[in-house]
């Protein structure tokens with residue numbers, strides 16, 4: 001190892017050390033500078049953030065301030081408007097009060113004048129000579145009496161005119177059409193119902209203007225039809241009772257016993273009052289019986305029929321009854337009974353016989369002896385009739401209901417015949433005991449015995465003569481009274497029916513348009529009448545196109561809501577009146593001779 005230290009080396013070493021130190025110092029300076037720069041940066045960030053927060057705070061404060069100013073402004077405006085309104089109201093009140101005061105003054109003035117007039121009139125009456133007053137009273141009474149007489153004459157004239165018209169209708173073989181406009185009822189008022197051109201949907205637009213005309217106000221609808229007047233044989237208004245309606249139908253029952261077939265058929269839209277008119281209306285309780293005053297044509301007709309029969313000789317007439325329903329274009333026998341004796345609807349067919357009339361084979365007939373029995377049977381089968389609620393009518397009948405009363409009268413008159421036979425037997429007995437006829441009687445008897453057509457003895461002798469024994473017994477005469485409560489036509493959109501009820505509605509509407517087609521064909525005297533297009537028309541063929549006296553009772557709802565359907569029904573009635581068939585003829589002309 002060398003003994004001396006190389007100074008250069010030491011210097012170099014020191015330089016090296018110093019350089020090293022310097023480098024580390026420089027590095028440290030660099031580090032510190034970086035740190036410093038970072039700190040500057042952070043400082044700048046913090047300053048920026050602080051500045052931003054301050055700005056936001058200032059902004060929010062300014063917004064608040066602006067809002068407060070806005071609220072202040074609007075409150076001020078509202079306040080000033082309120083003040084001006086109050087001023088205006090005060091002015092209005094002052095005006096109204098002024099008008100009121102003026103009006104009161106005017107009234108006072110007028111009442112003063114009236115008092116003066118009354119006073120003058122009283123003075124004038126007092127001044128009037130009492131005999132003049134008497135004369136005037138006599139004149140007034142005479143005028144009233146003559147007015148009453150005129151009214152009575154007018155009424156009689158109308159009745160005579162109607163009778164003449166009915167005879168003419170009969171001679172021409174026309175179908176009679178009566179129309180009944182029902183009252184507006186609670187279900188016509190629909191809360192919040194739409195109005196048409198300002199008129200409420202429950203406003204009355206169909207009105208009976210006299211006893212043979214219906215007026216329809218069509219001006220408020222969008223339809224092109226204008227006001228219309230329809231004429232029928234008889235028109236009933238909402239005020240007409242069940243009794244009044246029946247009074248006009250009653251003569252047909254006399255015709256029935258005179259040997260004519262009769263059919264009374266109620267036609268109209270759903271809810272128009274067909275069942276009410278034909279059967280009657282129950283009270284709220286569905287199990288309760290129909291009150292007498294509310295009974296319809298069927299019970300009243302049965303009553304009248306048995307009353308008329310009771311005036312005939314005992315046992316001369318028998319009445320059989322059948323009830324059918326045409327439901328979904330099928331004929332159901334409602335009097336058919338099951339093994340337990342309960343009535344069940346059994347399907348039947350309608351056929352056309354070789355004579356061209358329609359018939360229902362195997363139909364059940366029940367012998368009835370009084371109107372009570374008729375109604376008992378009807379009430380028992382009415383439960384079988386299809387009903388369902390719709391938006392228009394809560395208890396809508398879904399089928400056509402036909403009651404037929406077949407009256408068999410022993411012709412010419414069973415009792416008279418029997419009595420004559422009995423007399424004849426007694427006479428023969430008497431003659432065989434002691435022959436004390438007068439010579440004229442003997443001559444008459446011998447001439448009668450020689451002539452085949454025996455005639456009654458008109459000899460003026462007072463001794464009993466043997467009556468002739470009738471050689472030919474005439475067959476009994478059958479006449480039919482058909483009472484039909486048709487199902488109502490309906491607009492499906494209004495009744496809101498779906499599913500099975502929709503199918504029922506479509507069947508009802510189709511059968512009613514088939515009925516309309518049949519009447520159209522008859523009115524136009526077409527060679528082919530499409531009776532077979534529907535079971536309803538096939539079943540009623542004899543009544544519609546045959547020799548029966550047919551009365552159609554049109555039922556109409558009065559309100560604007562049902563205007564389209566009402567016009568359709570009235571049009572149907574007008575078309576029916578144009579039908580001219582063969583005049584109805586009696587089943588036995590001998591009845592006429594009686």
Ligand SMILES: Nc1ncnc2c1ncn2[C@@H]1O[C@H](COP(=O)(O)OP(=O)(O)OP(=O)(O)O)[C@@H](O)[C@H]1O
Nearest residue numbers: 182270271272273274275276281393396397487488
């Ligand atoms: N003239 C009238 N007076 C009082 N109420 C009536 C009159 N006509 C009908 N009504 C009432 O109006 C409602 C509907 O009548 P109804 O059942 O006879 O109608 P409808 O024509 O047979 O209907 P649908 O064809 O739907 O069976 C019933 O509550 C009935 O009592």
